[in-house]
Ligand SMILES: Nc1ncnc2c1ncn2[C@@H]1O[C@H](COP(=O)(O)OP(=O)(O)OP(=O)(O)O)[C@@H](O)[C@H]1O
């Protein structure tokens with residue numbers, strides 16, 4: 279029995295370890311590559327231990343950039359990506375909270391119609407409506423601006439649905455107690471609903487921040503100026519078709535840098551995130 | 561003055577359900593009014609209309625000398641205690657009680673004074689900094705009461721406030737609510753399912769049925785002189801024996817002064833006593849079941865051997881054998897006669 283137990287304990291761990299290795303090994307290789315010089319990498323015999331060029335490579339990546347392909351330090355791109363991801367995440371959450379609040383707590387004409395229209399946009403992600411959306415953004419002269427970069431990505435049915443589901447589980451009596459306690463709708467929203475939603479908001483923030491950070495197609499279309507590039511685009515641009523011209527050590531450093539903010543967000547928000555997915559403060 | 565007056569108040573829900581069909585009630589200043597009735601009879605709806613949580617479809621509701629039909633709940637000067645307490649989960653006990661006062665712009669030191677006073681009265685002082693989830697059901701109940709009393713409202717509204725508590729705590733809180741209400745002298749409307757709560761708390765007991773008031777009055781009046789068959793059957797536990805008397809009479813039942821017409825006779829189990837003497841009413845029953853509940857026992861029997869069931873309460877635990885034939889009598893002042901067509905009291 280004990281033997282069997284051991285085996286049963288061991289097997290899942292083995293599977294998990296293999297999974298971790300599969301995920302972590304490429305990241306490790308990328309990190310190693312970012313610490314050697316271009317020559318070592320391109321002659322095909324890069325060792326699996328950190329090299330001597332860590333500081334130099336990261337300094338060049340962040341403050342100078344590649345010499346030809348991106349023409350802009352990665353620091354600027356990270357800032358661009360950060361602004362974009364934060365704006366998208368915060369914007370989506372703000373809009374979704376308010377629209378879910380309206381749909382759940384107010385009886386206005388065509389309420390369900392409004393809800394279904396929001397719902398249907400689930401079927402229309404940016405990729406599907408990319409041409410008309412691009413046209414609108416271009417006509418509004420929002421190309422190469424953060425507004426153009428973020429606003430079309432902010433409208434979000436997913437978050438609205440999530441918050442709607444959450445709001446529907448909040449007991450009606452809390453609204454009624456608030457009414458009797460002299461709190462108007464906005465006061466109820468701010469004083470009661472928001473504090474109760476905080477874990478869902480955190481979960482949403484993690485998901486949407488990563489969604490925003492990883493955007494590729496839309497920034498590619500909207501940004502033309504070098505100083506508006508985002509880091510995800512930069513990685514792609516750095517890898518030039520003639521392999522020899524790629525400054526692999528910088529591309530890898532950029533990849534590592536691109537991973538850091540999402541990792542940071544997940545680690546910081548992890549506790550709230552998990553709480554938001556499994557329980558609610560009620 | 562903070563009396564509550566309802567004049568032919570009606571409620572029609574969207575979808576056409578008429579939940580309250582013209583209720584008129586007067587609840588005097590400081591009076592404790594209890595609403596009882598079967599599930600779905602419109603008690604909560606009526607209470608919520610007084611609170612302003614439901615719109616009033618017809619008639620008027622006044623609190624004090626002000627008609628409140630169109631007034632927001634916050635401005636009606638009422639406080640409500642909900643069945644599930646509805647405490648704000650993210651606020652401390654102190655904030656839960658202070659919230660309503662803060663929204664009204666009460667000065668800070670006044671809020672503090674009132675909250676601490678309420679906490680003292682309700683014995684929740686040790687928990688002021690805790691969140692509701694860290695309290696037991698009874699403590700939450702007290703906090704909910706505290707939230708109501710700090711506001712010093714004109715009217716307290718309770719919707720089955722004790723139904724989530726266990727039996728012992730329920731009795732304890734019932735006594736406390738009554739004491740508190742007496743001490744504060746605040747007009748109260750209280751909805752309950754519990755007979756005992758209704759009888760013990762009420763100055764005015766209102767029995768509702770199908771959206772209408774069947775009878776309103778002092779609890780003892782409703783017990784002694786129920787005006788309809790419904791009230792007769794609803795008030796009292798175990799329920800009153802109700803027997804439909806055909807013109808020919810029932811086998812095993814004899815009345816000293818016979819009645820005519822289609823009549824329903826009512827007599828409470830506690831008003832029947834085992835005796836061989838004559839009485840205004842005498843029934844012969846064959847015992848089908850017995851229940852000993854401690855100081856008293858209930859005998860279930862079939863009238864005349866196979867007629868309708870009759871319950872007799874006897875003191876003590878001296879139980880007859882199943883199948884035995886017994887004779888029970890009742891005095892004339894304990895007999896209730898109702899018209900079988902209209903359900904209205906005849907005597
Ligand atoms: N929002 C609503 N829309 C439509 N009908 C409703 C609504 N609320 C209640 N009703 C109906 O109104 C009637 C009275 O409901 P109410 O809640 O007042 O009953 P109650 O006497 O409080 O019952 P209980 O003792 O079970 O709480 C019921 O038939 C119910 O189905």
Ligand SMILES: [Mg+2]
Nearest residue numbers: 603604605719
């Ligand atoms: Mg109810």
